[in-house]
Amino acid sequence: MKNGVKIISFANHKGGVGKTTTTASVGSILASQGKQVLVIDLDAQANLTASLLHGESDVSIYNALVGNESLPVVDINPNLHLVPASLGLAMADLELASAMARERILAELIDEVKDNYDYILIDCPPSLGLLTLNAFTASNEIIIPLVAEVLPFKGLTMINNFIDMVRKRLNPQAHVTGILITRWENTNLSKQIEQGMRAQLGQLVFQTKIRKNVTIAEAPLESKNIVEYAPKSNGAKDYKAFTEELKKLFGEK
Numbered sequence: 001m002k003n004g005v006k007i008i009s010f011a012n013h014k015g016g017v018g019k020t021t022t023t024a025s026v027g028s029i030l031a032s033q034g035k036q037v038l039v040i041d042l043d044a045q046a047n048l049t050a051s052l053l054h055g056e057s058d059v060s061i062y063n064a065l066v067g068n069e070s071l072p073v074v075d076i077n078p079n080l081h082l083v084p085a086s087l088g089l090a091m092a093d094l095e096l097a098s099a100m101a102r103e104r105i106l107a108e109l110i111d112e113v114k115d116n117y118d119y120i121l122i123d124c125p126p127s128l129g130l131l132t133l134n135a136f137t138a139s140n141e142i143i144i145p146l147v148a149e150v151l152p153f154k155g156l157t158m159i160n161n162f163i164d165m166v167r168k169r170l171n172p173q174a175h176v177t178g179i180l181i182t183r184w185e186n187t188n189l190s191k192q193i194e195q196g197m198r199a200q201l202g203q204l205v206f207q208t209k210i211r212k213n214v215t216i217a218e219a220p221l222e223s224k225n226i227v228e229y230a231p232k233s234n235g236a237k238d239y240k241a242f243t244e245e246l247k248k249l250f251g252e253k
Ligand SMILES: Nc1ncnc2c1ncn2[C@@H]1O[C@H](COP(=O)(O)OP(=O)(O)O)[C@@H](O)[C@H]1O
Pocket: 014, 015, 016, 017, 018, 019, 020, 021, 022, 047, 126, 182, 183, 184, 210, 211, 212, 213, 214, 216, 217, 218, 220, 235
């Protein structure tokens, strides 16, 4: 029996900050350590689906959200399981506009399967819309990946206001677990922004940062995660270190 499943959303309304890469990498690493992991693609662009499956998926979370079906789960390997997305998901916001309890649909779908897993990781779309609302209603833990290019406080305020609303109305347990600096470069700008963030946000910023590393961008093209594709790369090292930091935070070995 799996007790205490961790359900984690990776979210930021900005695109290109590493949400999908982080979901795929952390999911694959946890699975390789013997955890039962479900990763959920909640983005109509279906990048997570493409990076884990060879070719497109013929099932999609869309049918579960809109069509009252149960979550479609594809086994990537014995420990890693995927709920795929498809382009059709782009219509879900509109189609669910008048659905009853439309913010809780994903939470209810996850409830049906969560006992099978140690970790459920949700890759959110780059917007603070109904799909992200569903993700935050379903998950207590929210991790925000961001690129240290400009001071991110304005963007963080937007996400925090959104989470406050979720806490008041939908899920009182939802909270930011931490902020993950991604695509970090060894430049004065990156360093200054990192310092500024640590000064302002303290413990909320994960110790581990993910360095900019071209092999990270190459791996999904081969439908591989960074740890399989280039186990000795900085990308693999950083994501392994981040996964360890996360497990420690949750009091796990
Ligand atoms: N640390 C990194 N170094 C280099 N490229 C990265 C890194 N993290 C992500 N990328 C690349 O940047 C792009 C955006 O990343 P992605 O994970 O898809 O972001 P998001 O899901 O937030 O839109 C992808 O092409 C990805 O391969």
